Amino acid sequence: MPFSPSLIKYHSHLLTLKGDASGSWTEQQVGTEEQNLSMDKEIAAIEAKLAEVKDWEARVKEIAAALGVSAKLPKLD
Numbered sequence: 001m002p003f004s005p006s007l008i009k010y011h012s013h014l015l016t017l018k019g020d021a022s023g024s025w026t027e028q029q030v031g032t033e034e035q036n037l038s039m040d041k042e043i044a045a046i047e048a049k050l051a052e053v054k055d056w057e058a059r060v061k062e063i064a065a066a067l068g069v070s071a072k073l074p075k076l077d
Contacts, residue, residue: 008031
């Protein structure tokens with residue numbers, strides 16, 4: 001992926017450097033179909049990670065209990 005989809009809202013054009021020592025580059029306007037699909041994929045990946053939070057919190061508590069220590073988890077709102 002040549003760009004960070006979450007940064008699209010801050011820019012109007014995307015400059016991509018080829019990185020092949022030729023010094024070549026391409027420029028395209030932000031908001032293309034490819035970028036929109038990439039943004040959807042990024043959102044889906046973040047939502048999948050968020051869906052696992054409760055399971056990870058439970059696992060941390062299990063490990064803390066097995067070790068006999070207190071599990072201090074940050075509050076997420």
